[in-house]
Amino acid sequence: MKYGVNDQGYYGDFGGAYVPEMLYPNVEELRQKYLSIINDADFKAEFDLLLKDYVGRPSPLYYAKRYSEKYGANIFLKREDLNHTGSHKINNAIGQILLAQRLGKKRIIAETGAGQHGVATATVCALKGIECVVYMGEVDMARQAPNVSRMKMLGAKVVPARSGSKTLKDATNEALRDWIANPVDTHYIIGSVVGPYPYPDMVARFQSIISLEAKKQLLEHTGKELPEYVMACVGGGSNAMGMFYHFLDDESVKLIAVEAAGKGVNSGHSAATTFLGREGVLHGSRTILMQTDDGQVVEPYSISAGLDYPGIGPQHAHLYKINRAQYASVTDDEALQAGLLCCQLEGIIPAIESAHALAQLEKMKFKKDDNVIICLSGRGDKDLDTYIKYFGF
Amino acid sequence: MNRLNKLFATKNNNLLSIYYTAGYPELDTTVDIALALEKAGADFLEIGFPYSDPVADGPTIQHSSQQALDNGMTLNLLFEQLKDLRKRVTIPILLMGYVNPIVQFGVERFCKKAAEAGIDGVIVPDLPMYEYETLYAGFFKDNNLSNIFLVTPQTSADRIRKIDELSNSFIYLLSSSSITGGNLDVSDSIEDYYKRIKAMQLKNPTIIGFGIADNATFKKACEYANGAIVGSKFVKLLEQENYLNKIPAFISSIKPSL
Numbered sequence: 001m002k003y004g005v006n007d008q009g010y011y012g013d014f015g016g017a018y019v020p021e022m023l024y025p026n027v028e029e030l031r032q033k034y035l036s037i038i039n040d041a042d043f044k045a046e047f048d049l050l051l052k053d054y055v056g057r058p059s060p061l062y063y064a065k066r067y068s069e070k071y072g073a074n075i076f077l078k079r080e081d082l083n084h085t086g087s088h089k090i091n092n093a094i095g096q097i098l099l100a101q102r103l104g105k106k107r108i109i110a111e112t113g114a115g116q117h118g119v120a121t122a123t124v125c126a127l128k129g130i131e132c133v134v135y136m137g138e139v140d141m142a143r144q145a146p147n148v149s150r151m152k153m154l155g156a157k158v159v160p161a162r163s164g165s166k167t168l169k170d171a172t173n174e175a176l177r178d179w180i181a182n183p184v185d186t187h188y189i190i191g192s193v194v195g196p197y198p199y200p201d202m203v204a205r206f207q208s209i210i211s212l213e214a215k216k217q218l219l220e221h222t223g224k225e226l227p228e229y230v231m232a233c234v235g236g237g238s239n240a241m242g243m244f245y246h247f248l249d250d251e252s253v254k255l256i257a258v259e260a261a262g263k264g265v266n267s268g269h270s271a272a273t274t275f276l277g278r279e280g281v282l283h284g285s286r287t288i289l290m291q292t293d294d295g296q297v298v299e300p301y302s303i304s305a306g307l308d309y310p311g312i313g314p315q316h317a318h319l320y321k322i323n324r325a326q327y328a329s330v331t332d333d334e335a336l337q338a339g340l341l342c343c344q345l346e347g348i349i350p351a352i353e354s355a356h357a358l359a360q361l362e363k364m365k366f367k368k369d370d371n372v373i374i375c376l377s378g379r380g381d382k383d384l385d386t387y388i389k390y391f392g393f
Numbered sequence: 394m395n396r397l398n399k400l401f402a403t404k405n406n407n408l409l410s411i412y413y414t415a416g417y418p419e420l421d422t423t424v425d426i427a428l429a430l431e432k433a434g435a436d437f438l439e440i441g442f443p444y445s446d447p448v449a450d451g452p453t454i455q456h457s458s459q460q461a462l463d464n465g466m467t468l469n470l471l472f473e474q475l476k477d478l479r480k481r482v483t484i485p486i487l488l489m490g491y492v493n494p495i496v497q498f499g500v501e502r503f504c505k506k507a508a509e510a511g512i513d514g515v516i517v518p519d520l521p522m523y524e525y526e527t528l529y530a531g532f533f534k535d536n537n538l539s540n541i542f543l544v545t546p547q548t549s550a551d552r553i554r555k556i557d558e559l560s561n562s563f564i565y566l567l568s569s570s571s572i573t574g575g576n577l578d579v580s581d582s583i584e585d586y587y588k589r590i591k592a593m594q595l596k597n598p599t600i601i602g603f604g605i606a607d608n609a610t611f612k613k614a615c616e617y618a619n620g621a622i623v624g625s626k627f628v629k630l631l632e633q634e635n636y637l638n639k640i641p642a643f644i645s646s647i648k649p650s651l
């Protein structure tokens with residue numbers, strides 16, 4: 001693949017594995033084995049079967065008629081919200097639990113922000129009967145309480161991250177510290193296309209099912225395999241990378257990634273990484289991150305806990321730098337309004353993360369026959385409180 | 394030859410190194426603490442520059458790093474503080490910290506500034522060997538700075554050989570795979586690990602760190618290596634009032650004078 005990772009784990013200037021020596025053997029073991037494991041016929045068969053029977057794939061590619069009339073193009077929603085556990089996160093969690101089993105690991109750790117990845121991880125651990133510890137920022141535990149309960153019901157231990165700003169980046173730090181202390185028996189299921197190589201590539205491969213299906217489904221709908229536009233929201237960037245993956249080499253397809261601008265890109269309360277960040281190293285990879293002049297990581301803000309991350313995956317940083325994808329940003333207000341519009345026009349309550357991608361529709365200039373695929377990465381049940389408070393229902 | 398090489402050439406056992414975070418507990422006592430440690434008998438020092446997300450550190454050094462940042466410590470300020478370092482302190486000094494602040498400062502500029510201040514080496518736990526070798530080794534060499542690599546009980550023999558090749562002052566042996574501030578692992582498997590390293594007859598001296606907190610753990614470490622590093626335990630001392638006056642007693646509690 002033209003835009004794929006090289007042997008040293010880099011996408012152009014970005015990527016690598018910036019980990020302390022304590023993590024080197026773990027990461028090296030993964031690097032040596034991940035491709036042979038996930039390309040193995042037995043692995044593929046089990047992965048595909050679970051995606052079909054347990055997750056409910058393929059997720060539909062839904063032609064959104066009223067959206068299409070409103071925006072003057074053919075708008076298709078890739079319905080990852082209909083997956084078991086309510087978002088695309090389950091695709092990666094299934095892949096990584098099967099990998100962990102084949103590596104002989106006895107214990108799983110994960111970080112989570114909104115709780116969707118934590119729930120997906122707790123789910124696959126229950127499915128396989130493997131011990132599960134999820135790190136979650138104390139602040140996020142308060143604002144995503146139902147997901148904390150879900151994880152507990154599924155048998156996971158949820159450990160509050162109390163360091164730093166007590167949100168996703170700190171949960172990630174705590175998970176990395178756990179992995180340092182438990183290097184032999186534990187696998188770390190990272191939830192996004194971030195972290196040291198091979199994680200960004202591995203997670204992208206597990207999520208690439210989204211675009212693999214979408215390509216076939218668009219052909220069935222329209223007789224064409226390639227749309228004009230593919231759009232998705234970006235925090236770390238896993239649903240976007242899964243949605244872009246099989247379109248990357250089709251240069252005619254315009255890729256639009258939507259970041260969370262929070263209260264406005266320049267408000268000081270934002271998570272619009274490509275607008276506000278600079279190149280550096282975060283959580284094991286060279287990428288673009290929000291930081292001070294002195295190289296200290298800046299705490300991002302978004303109303304959406306899933307987009308509230310100070311960096312983006314290294315492949316996104318590369319696609320941004322070489323202009324293969326366009327990075328836009330959408331504020332809290334715009335996202336919430338778009339979420340409500342989706343309820344009223346299409347009868348779908350989207351996750352606030354996914355509503356960011358929908359909000360970008362307002363800013364696009366389509367031609368009449370353009371085919372547009374948007375990744376509806378998750379359902380909005382977890383966000384009802386936020387929607388209700390905002391709109392006063 | 395930098396001061397580290399000279400030290401190891403003249404003394405090869407019971408070396409005591411102390412780590413502390415610059416800017417903690419007060420912004421401006423970085424060099425005062427170094428001076429007090431030299432007078433008290435420390436053989437060399439590691440001065441940490443703080444980072445917001447120190448993944449290899451436990452609660453004690455996470456706290457000192459955050460406090461130092463809140464106090465206003467930056468790399469620019471640290472180099473300003475270290476301008477007159479060598480008028481006051483003669484023992485070898487390393488800087489220790491995470492890679493992102495160095496990348497933002499500029500790696501070449503960082504190495505130059507460190508050399509100007511009389512720094513002898515650098516420990517950057519999350520700077521990988523590959524990036525060091527292919528991108529940065531030249532800057533370190535040009536400025537006579539030693540880059541210190543870590544070795545853990547899980548590091549393979551091949552990799553230890555490679556680390557020995559790339560090192561030119563000492564190798565930092567972790568007493569266990571853990572974050573800083575834990576207890577010293579004294580299990581049989583750890584003894585085997587030290588023996589295994591010793592039997593490799595590396596060209597570089599080895600210094601053990603992580604879990605060294607008193608005379609017993611210091612002595613234990615010195616049975617297998619050329620010396621040991623105390624970090625979290627010393628950072629905790631700095632939380633106390635009149636900490637500068639308590640440094641001599643602290644050092645003799647770890648390494649009683651002969």
